[in-house]
């Protein structure tokens with residue numbers, strides 16, 4: 601499923617060999633910002649504004665096409681979280697405009713072997729001066745209904761000791777620490793959520809707008825439409841080699857199973873629009 605057919609290339613969309621020889625799309629905005637997207641997994645691995653990369657790829661990420669890339673914005677679909685079905689892979693792409701790229705994932709024998717449905721998932725990535733936008737549209741092309749959960753498991757570059765997220769106060773939480781198989785229900789009381797240690801927490805019915813201070817001098821506004829939940833994750837000493845350098849702020853639909861037709865939008869903006 602890692603192969604890709606590229607239908608067009610222009611000044612703003614280039615396809616090149618990425619790490620491990622995996623095809624990578626380089627998307628450039630007329631304003632100079634740049635994004636890189638691996639077709640394997642439809643994973644945005646880099647979003648650079650003014651030469652600063654706001655996303656983070658873990659040093660232990662593997663680019664063999666055998667497992668999802670650990671970093672950037674990998675997809676969890678059709679299931680959120682560890683389980684028998686892991687993240688799926690985008691298998692072709694087509695270019696819609698100067699700096700908008702649309703990837704498509706359709707069922708194939710591999711996906712059928714783990715999730716026996718016919719579907720189409722379109723994933724659009726666009727870039728403006730200060731904004732990286734994504735749209736994920738899942739359509740049931742089967743004769744039988746299905747449901748799924750999903751997430752954009754987004755790794756932001758950060759200094760974990762200075763990083764914080766605003767906007768989650770009052771949300772119901774499912775805290776996966778200490779036991780991910782038995783999350784503890786609660787309510788977020790803090791205006792500003794920080795990452796002082798291991799963090800793995802689901803926020804239910806989270807608002808459409810959050811503010812991430814990455815602790816490196818950048819304030820990133822994360823807006824969404826239709827993604828209902830948010831996950832904050834930092835592995836702390838369980839990934840000692842790099843936990844200080846990122847935080848995950850993930851948009852998700854993780855606790856309900858969603859119906860067959862589904863469109864969600866996520867916009868990450870640095871600075872003011």
Ligand SMILES: O=P(O)(O)OC[C@H]1O[C@@H](O)[C@H](O)[C@@H](O)[C@@H]1O
Nearest residue numbers: 670671753776780800831833850
């Ligand atoms: O698959 P990755 O990139 O190693 O991330 C795993 C983590 O992803 C997070 O989304 C989950 O909330 C954690 O429970 C999980 O450990």
